[in-house]
């Protein structure tokens with residue numbers, strides 16, 4: 001509850017420790033950030049106080065997914081998270097221009113993450129989602145250390161190759177004694193907008209295999225869905241923009257289990 005204590009500092013003593021999920025994947029492009037953003041927006045829409053810390057320092061996509069790009073306000077040494085779609089956000093993307101590379105190395109990354117956790121006035125939160133960079137690099141290691149009370153949410157596609165690399169992240173979390181909250185399989189099948197038929201474009205079984213390997217369960221399967229991609233490009237989470245489409249229905253259902 002170490003981070004919980006720090007997040008509570010400055011809040012009324014009645015404050016509770018937030019539930020913290022570290023959303024991770026083996027490789028990029030499997031939809032980890034999209035899933036994170038939508039789970040956050042769905043939880044906020046259900047009345048929870050939600051924060052998203054974009055720990056994908058180099059490949060941040062939280063500003064894009066929430067359609068905001070402005071510098072957080074700093075008051076007396078603390079920063080206020082940026083609010084969008086009912087969610088409190090913090091991302092390196094708020095501090096750099098879009099085409100500027102973030103060139104920090106290990107120690108600086110660790111420091112930046114520490115500041116995002118400790119010097120950001122998150123206020124009272126029910127849930128904090130950490131959008132990890134893909135893989136098992138420096139940042140993931142730092143976060144395991146900085147946020148020992150997080151639970152891992154592993155995102156994979158159904159493809160065997162994606163599942164295999166995601167398994168390494170799960171292994172890393174287990175070695176650090178981080179509990180695994182579950183697996184979200186993304187891009188599970190493509191649903192035809194015309195006939196409603198579904199095609200397993202990226203194969204089948206990755207989610208189940210990963211969950212079995214990790215001794216956890218598949219929390220849900222999010223289909224490949226055009227409105228999900230469009231919503232991300234527009235900067236509005238699909239669960240808010242088009243709540244009736246297949247991906248949004250499933251993401252909202254998964255959020256309710258967190």
Ligand code: ADP
Nearest residue numbers: 028029030031032033034187223224225229232
């Ligand atoms: P990651 O965080 O794993 O690198 P992103 O969340 O950035 O992946 O997603 C990569 C791309 O795939 C984005 O353009 C996103 O809109 C798209 N995408 C993710 N999940 C889906 C899905 N279920 N259906 C359609 N497009 C998706």
